Amino acid sequence: MAKVRMQDVAAHAGVSTRTVSNVVNDYVHVSPAMRERVQRSLDELGYKMDYVARGLKSGRTGFIALAVPTLAGPYFGELAEAVVHAAAGRSLTVLVEVTGGDLETELRIVRGGLTNLADGVLLSALALPLNSDDQPPPDFPLVLLGEHRPGRNLDQVCIDNIAAARTAVQHLIEGGYRRIAIIGADIGETGRLRYEGYRQALAEAGIAPPEALPLQLRDGNRAGGMAVVESMFSARMLVPDAIFAFNDEVAIGAMRGLSAHGLRVPDDVAVIGIDNIVEDAYTTPPLSSVAPDLPALAERALDLLDEQSQRQLQPRAPRQEFTSFRLVVRDSSRPPETGTSP
Amino acid sequence: MAKVRMQDVAAHAGVSTRTVSNVVNDYVHVSPAMRERVQRSLDELGYKMDYVARGLKSGRTGFIALAVPTLAGPYFGELAEAVVHAAAGRSLTVLVEVTGGDLETELRIVRGGLTNLADGVLLSALALPLNSDDQPPPDFPLVLLGEHRPGRNLDQVCIDNIAAARTAVQHLIEGGYRRIAIIGADIGETGRLRYEGYRQALAEAGIAPPEALPLQLRDGNRAGGMAVVESMFSARMLVPDAIFAFNDEVAIGAMRGLSAHGLRVPDDVAVIGIDNIVEDAYTTPPLSSVAPDLPALAERALDLLDEQSQRQLQPRAPRQEFTSFRLVVRDSSRPPETGTSP
DNA sequence: ATGAAAGCGCTAACAA
DNA sequence: TTGTTAGCGCTTTCAT
DSSP: OOOOOHHHHHHTTTSHHHHHHHHHTOOOOOOOOHHHHHHHHHHTTOOOOHHHHHHHSSSSSSEEEESOOSSSSSSHHHHHHHHHHHHHTTOOOOEEEOOOTHHHHHHHTTTTTTTTSSEEEEEEOOOOOOTTSSOOSHHHHEEEEESSOSSSSSSSEEEEEHHHHHHHHHHHHTTTSSEEEOOTSHHHHHHHHHHHHHHHHHHHHTOOOOOSSSSOOOOHHHHHHHHHHHHHHHHHOOOOEEESSSEEEHHHHHHHHHHTOOOOTTOEEEESSOOGGGGGSSSOOBBBEEEEEHHHHHHHHHHHHHHHHHHHSHHHHHHHEOOOOEEEGGGOOOOOOOOOOO | OOOHHHHHHHHHHSSSSHHHHHHHOSOOOOOOOOHHHHHHHHHTTTTOOOHHHHHHSSOOSSEEEEESSOOHHHHHHHHHHHHHHHTTTTOEEEEEOOOOOOHHHHHHHHHHHHHTTEEEEEEEEESSOOOOSSSSSOSEEEEEEEOOOSSSSSSSEEOOOHHHHHHHHHHHHHTTTEEEEOOOTTTTHHHHHHHHHHHHHHTTTTTOOOOOOOSSSOSSSHHHHHHHHHHHHTTOOOOEEEEESSHHHHHHHHHHHHHTOOOTTTOOEEOOOOSOOGGGGGGSSOBBEEOOOOOHHHHHHHHHHHHHHHHSSSOOOOOOOOEEEEEEOOOOGOGGGOOOOO
């Protein structure tokens, strides 16, 4: 069964390709009779649109691309779901590419590696150099998603990392915790921002930060979080009474490390992370977190993509937008006095 | 900065587009001098290949598509990583589409919705009707990934679900557990197969299955697993001494439900799942599981895609291949006598 | 080793 | 309302 082209359908129905195209694309000015006739041929021959060919001509494909560092961890999967859902509301299909946090891959994407394939690109960058203002702005709709900030010449939507971190740490302080450690301050720009929020919260409360943890956090995942806690014990450090983790995965790894050493959460050490991944509600104890508004983030990102498609010609100043977040308190950060939920 | 076409480069270098194409595609018969000259123009003008246009003509895009029901849960994310990794070894880029387990979307894909965009499609189907043998075979490389079995006219690679389930249940039996419940026997074809393995293991050991759990598992996720356990308590059923869950997410939900009712794992109830997601090593207690060999699965799937591209003309009998799995024992299924790991 | 030119399947000006 | 036709950017026969 060879490929059925529009021309084949046109021949079969005794009309021109123009008419077939009109029918396929639900063009308004087609007589019902004609539509009926063409539709019959369409069905009979089993015609399937070649979206690539259409894209070549029309410049629009109906796809948008989402590039994320990894899908192995939960956060980007949940982000992807939010984007898929938001895109579906606009009749857009999402294609996800995994970059591996690889600089070369991220650069390829910023330089248009997905253009013509997708009408717009959402990129969660990890490795992209921060000061890339010298790079020419991309000539296709591109929005940066999430916490990285590679230069100031690209649209971006993310949560206010400083505020989010400060909220988390303030919550710990309000719970009476004083020796509050941070894990992951060294993870790229996001880590820097979250450290700043941490620092501000402590400063506001007049608390001195405890001594820094000995091991740097290599990867923002469970294994990394656990390793940092292990290093804390092997360095015989004074154990903090609370930990603010770079993200929930790290927090979960840290909790595992603590419990492996016989420490209870939150009685001995309180823990809080960021991202509010689904898993948080099922850890032991359930993990407190700061929840970014993923649906809103996705919607805003698509809005910006839209905007960029419109003003392709007359570029405007790049935007950085924040979406809201909220504190989600679970047992991992509830001070002992308060008791746990029923 | 308008779009730079091959023609522009050709003009700039004073050659034909043929030559530019040759240089770009590393064609052998190009004189070093010519290559040098064209390359200079390429760089100078900042040429970027339009992969869509190339795909239109050549029929190959360098992309393969992976369609999964969801990315919100951990399993398909980890599967996607495996596919991305395997594909990278073959200079293929993976584009992931989320189907939502939606029948309409799955049908669109089987009918070629991603053709011309991707050189081949890997589909993890959920809703696809089982007896779709009447459907004409797809005219593009397509391999089914994972546990579903929609008819016998498509290539498929998955683990042997019956054997995997039997292995898990045999492990529980060897641990001395007798009242072994299953959660998720009702989740589609996969559930049916895993139930069969469960049944076989019990039969081999001469154990009668305990009374069925009152609530059907709606979704194969944590919330579903927890809900089933809750229903077990509200129905005042005799609590089993071990649970074999449809997958690890369900197992994790079940563990949460058990601990919410004051039952300890594995002392009161042992739990085992399937998938061996990363999270398993960090749950409390760490969750035993059956681990599919994801890298092997991905490689075999790509092999089959390759094979299909070759014999486009002369179709061969569809294949169903199994990839190996192994039992991963962690604390959640270690009988009390045995003690826990150091 | 390189050039000229015919499409890949579709859309959209331009015509009628 | 529908037909005709010129490309979209690229690859690839056929020439040279």
